Amino acid sequence: MNPDNVTPVTNNPFRKDIANIFLVRVNLNGKLENIFNSANTRGFVPNSIATIGENIFLSGNELGEAGISRGGLLKFASDGTTTSYTYGASQTTFNRLISRTSKTLSIIGSSAETLANRKVVGKRDGIILDVSPATGAITKVLRSSGKGAYRSWDSATGNLLVAGTSKVGAQKEGVVTSFTAKGAVSWTLRFPKSEKALARGNCIATGSLSSESFLYIVDTKGKQIKGARLPNQELLAVATTPAKGCAVLTAATVGGIRLSYL
Numbered sequence: 587m588n589p590d591n592v593t594p595v596t597n598n599p600f601r602k603d604i605a606n607i608f609l610v611r612v613n614l615n616g617k618l619e620n621i622f623n624s625a626n627t628r629g630f631v632p633n634s635i636a637t638i639g640e641n642i643f644l645s646g647n648e649l650g651e652a653g654i655s656r657g658g659l660l661k662f663a664s665d666g667t668t669t670s671y672t673y674g675a676s677q678t679t680f681n682r683l684i685s686r687t688s689k690t691l692s693i694i695g696s697s698a699e700t701l702a703n704r705k706v707v708g709k710r711d712g713i714i715l716d717v718s719p720a721t722g723a724i725t726k727v728l729r730s731s732g733k734g735a736y737r738s739w740d741s742a743t744g745n746l747l748v749a750g751t752s753k754v755g756a757q758k759e760g761v762v763t764s765f766t767a768k769g770a771v772s773w774t775l776r777f778p779k780s781e782k783a784l785a786r787g788n789c790i791a792t793g794s795l796s797s798e799s800f801l802y803i804v805d806t807k808g809k810q811i812k813g814a815r816l817p818n819q820e821l822l823a824v825a826t827t828p829a830k831g832c833a834v835l836t837a838a839t840v841g842g843i844r845l846s847y848l
Contacts, residue, residue, distance in 0.1 A: 604631065609642065609662055624668040630658045636685035638719050640664035645683035645693050648672060655679045657695060657715075659722060671722035673715070674699050681740050690725070691717045694748055696738035697729075707731035712739040712750055714765070728769050730761075737761070741784040741824075749785035752776075760792045764808060773808035784824045789832035789848075793821030801834045801848045814848050 607630065609622040622642075632646035642662040647655045657673035657680040673680075677698035684692040698710040702724040708731035716726035730737055732752060739750040746765040751758060760783030764772040775790070777783060777800075782793035790802045799816040801824070819836035822843075827833050830847040837843055 604629070607632065607644070607660065607668075609644070611642065620664070620666075622662045622666070622668065624660070624662075628658070628670070628672070630660070630670070632660070633681065634683040636683045636691060638685050638688055638691070641719060643683060643685070643691060643719065645680045647679055650676070657693065657697075659683075659691075659693070659717065661719070661722070669722070671717075673724070674701060677710070678713075679738070681738070682742050684742055684744050686716075686744055686746075689719065691719050692742070692746070693717060694739040694742045694750075696736075696750075702727050704729055708733060708735040708737060710736045710738070712737040712748070712752075712761075714739065714742075714746070714748065714769075726769065728765065730763065740782075741786070743786055747785050747787075749783040749790065751781065751783060758795075762790050762808075775804070775808055775810075782821050784821065786824050787826035787832075789824050789826050789834075791821055791824035791832075791834045797839050799834065799836050801832055801846065803832055803848060812848060814846070816844075816846060819844060 604626050607624045607626050611620040613619055628648045630648050632644040634645045636643050644660040646658050648658045654676045657678045659671040661669040680693050680695040682694050686692050693715045696710050697713045698706050704727040712730035714728040715724050718725055734754050736753045739748045741749040749762045752761050760777035760780030762775045762785050766772050777792045780792040781795050784791045788804055792800045799819045799821040801814045802810050803812040804810055818839045823835040825833045832848045834846050
């Protein structure tokens with residue numbers, strides 16, 4: 587019996603696994619310049635992209651069974667060749683790739699294992715890796731840690747303003763830190779009872795455990811200039827705009843997506 591006249595739909599899987607990495611390069615006029623189609627044999631899932639000159643870089647993670655995660659980097663050269671690099675063995679996660687200079691890529695994320703002879707300090711450290719675009723070698727490691735803490739950097743901008751979370755026991759907080767070019771901490775902001783923190787330019791956004799989002803404008807020393815509270819809104823993304831200042835994308839708890847400006 588089918589009193590509501592329901593039509594069953596068979597959902598066919600889009601894919602069983604990612605078998606290839608497909609990348610297209612276009613110019614500012616939309617003209618196709620190059621196509622890359624590289625075999626993906628390591629279960630690499632990309633999540634960030636950056637360019638240096640004619641080279642394109644993808645960062646992401648090689649995911650294995652039982653929660654195994656290795657940081658990965660793919661380099662697509664203008665001559666059509668592809669080179670892959672792997673970082674860590676089983677407990678390293680990459681979240682964002684930044685092209686800082688013509689000779690430096692920076693990758694942020696988290697790791698619970700030794701990287702370039704720098705051992706883990708907390709339970710899991712937030713990491714910033716400087717990587718050579720020519721060889722893929724790690725040239726510098728910054729670890730942000732705390733005793734018994736699980737930390738992760740999830741968002742960053744090119745001036746090394748990073749944002750993420752730190753959890754000790756049952757207490758979780760959002761953390762935003764500005765690093766100098768030499769890797770020293772310039773300033774840090776902490777947001778207790780936040781489960782998410784994002785940064786872009788001078789814009790900072792946090793999401794609380796009670797489905798509230800907050801948006802702040804800060805100066806170069808981390809001082810909060812202006813702020814706004816968005817009740818019943820789940821934080822999705824933050825950005826800077828040339829005309830309207832800080833923008834935040836949120837999802838309402840009752841449905842719908844909202845774009846707000848500060």
